[in-house]
Amino acid sequence: MGTQLEQARIPMRALPDGTKIPCMGLGTFGSDKYGAQAVSEAVYGAIRYGYRLIDCASVYQNEAQIGQVFRRLFEEGAVTREELFVTSKVWNDKHGEGQVIESCRKSLADLGLSQIDLYFVHWPFPNYHAPGCDGNSRNPDSKPFSVEGFMTAWRQCEQLVKMGLVRYIGMSNMTVPKLEAVLPLCEIKPAALEMELHPSFQQQALFDYAVVHDILPIGYCPLGSPSRPERDRTAEDVADMELPAVQAAARAHGIHPALVCLKWAVQRGQVPIPFSVKEAQYMSNLACVTQDPLTDAEMEAIRLEDKNCRLVKGQVFLWKGAKGWEDLWDVDGVIPQ
Numbered sequence: 507m508g509t510q511l512e513q514a515r516i517p518m519r520a521l522p523d524g525t526k527i528p529c530m531g532l533g534t535f536g537s538d539k540y541g542a543q544a545v546s547e548a549v550y551g552a553i554r555y556g557y558r559l560i561d562c563a564s565v566y567q568n569e570a571q572i573g574q575v576f577r578r579l580f581e582e583g584a585v586t587r588e589e590l591f592v593t594s595k596v597w598n599d600k601h602g603e604g605q606v607i608e609s610c611r612k613s614l615a616d617l618g619l620s621q622i623d624l625y626f627v628h629w630p631f632p633n634y635h636a637p638g639c640d641g642n643s644r645n646p647d648s649k650p651f652s653v654e655g656f657m658t659a660w661r662q663c664e665q666l667v668k669m670g671l672v673r674y675i676g677m678s679n680m681t682v683p684k685l686e687a688v689l690p691l692c693e694i695k696p697a698a699l700e701m702e703l704h705p706s707f708q709q710q711a712l713f714d715y716a717v718v719h720d721i722l723p724i725g726y727c728p729l730g731s732p733s734r735p736e737r738d739r740t741a742e743d744v745a746d747m748e749l750p751a752v753q754a755a756a757r758a759h760g761i762h763p764a765l766v767c768l769k770w771a772v773q774r775g776q777v778p779i780p781f782s783v784k785e786a787q788y789m790s791n792l793a794c795v796t797q798d799p800l801t802d803a804e805m806e807a808i809r810l811e812d813k814n815c816r817l818v819k820g821q822v823f824l825w826k827g828a829k830g831w832e833d834l835w836d837v838d839g840v841i842p843q
């Protein structure tokens with residue numbers, strides 16, 4: 507493939523210290539559908555095309571293959587390490603004393619890097635479920651959120667920054683009550699918050715909270731994750747690309763509804779990280795943010811499509827005694843114990 511997007515055309519976003527990162531990244535979770543080989547080949551093609559932000563995680567089980575791709579790209583001179591912004595995340599079974607650092611070292615070795623740019627606590631619970639498990643599976647050892655447990659993991663993230671093994675640290679799948687509980691305790695504040703964000707699930711309160719606290723929102727499932735695992739599907743789920751305002755904008759601009767979701771995300775101010783292993787898709791996803799923005803009226807019409815439709819409910823992380831998946835998200839404004 508010879509096509510390449512000119513870097514100067516890709517809008518940038520600022521982390522709290524002013525460091526610039528691209529307004530869009532590439533997701534690498536194969537959703538139990540695409541294997542490590544397919545995902546890493548997409549990372550290769552996407553970086554060659556112009557992606558510079560790659561969203562990884564140990565639980566995606568493909569960091570070693572992505573690491574090989576990074577090495578190949580560095581050897582080929584297609585990109586330098588400094589030009590890439592690589593994230594990774596510690597999985598829920600590695601929150602204990604010493605384990606976050608151990609897990610980060612494993613991700614570093616797999617990715618073939620000496621430093622990760624942004625390292626997330628993937629979920630604020632130490633609750634493990636096996637990759638690929640079904641939606642009814644529960645772990646009897648699961649526990650509700652605890653400030654103490656979370657801070658054990660966070661202190662190690664802070665340590666990773668001090669050790670120079672990561673540049674920035676972030677939180678993922680948080681809520682306003684949990685942030686209120688832990689932010690005052692942080693010695694190093696999160697630079698970014700990774701959260702589910704798409705037209706039918708805009709999380710306006712959490713989004714605003716992040717912005718006010720100078721934390722960059724990174725939006726996962728920006729297209730409504732049409733290939734998500736079975737465990738994350740319910741009959742009530744809304745398909746973002748079929749929302750009337752999304753479809754109307756797609757017709758008006760002569761583009762796929764997926765690209766409307768991405769333009770909306772970037773213009774709203776979050777950093778979407780769409781996933782695709784298909785060259786035509788990942789190329790058009792990045793290209794669309796460099797041209798033909800949505801109008802204010804289209805942005806407003808999409809804002810009004812919010813349906814509070816959470817797709818990644820996380821029910822596999824529930825603990826004994828929890829009422830339902832809503833307990834993971836503090837829907838009553840308090841953290842259930």
Ligand SMILES: NC(=O)c1ccc[n+]([C@@H]2O[C@H](COP(=O)([O-])OP(=O)(O)OC[C@H]3O[C@@H](n4cnc5c(N)ncnc54)[C@H](OP(=O)(O)O)[C@@H]3O)[C@@H](O)[C@H]2O)c1
Nearest residue numbers: 533534535561726727728729730731733764780781782787
């Ligand atoms: N922090 C967290 O807890 C968390 C949770 C979930 C996800 N994430 C991250 O967020 C990333 C993105 O989320 P996601 O993969 O679940 O959902 P997504 O990006 O909303 O959806 C990806 C799917 O959309 C389709 N697609 C992509 N580009 C398209 C286009 N131009 N036209 C039409 N369809 C298109 C593809 O479907 P087909 O496969 O059918 O082609 C692709 O598999 C993940 O890969 C991961 O890195 C993080």
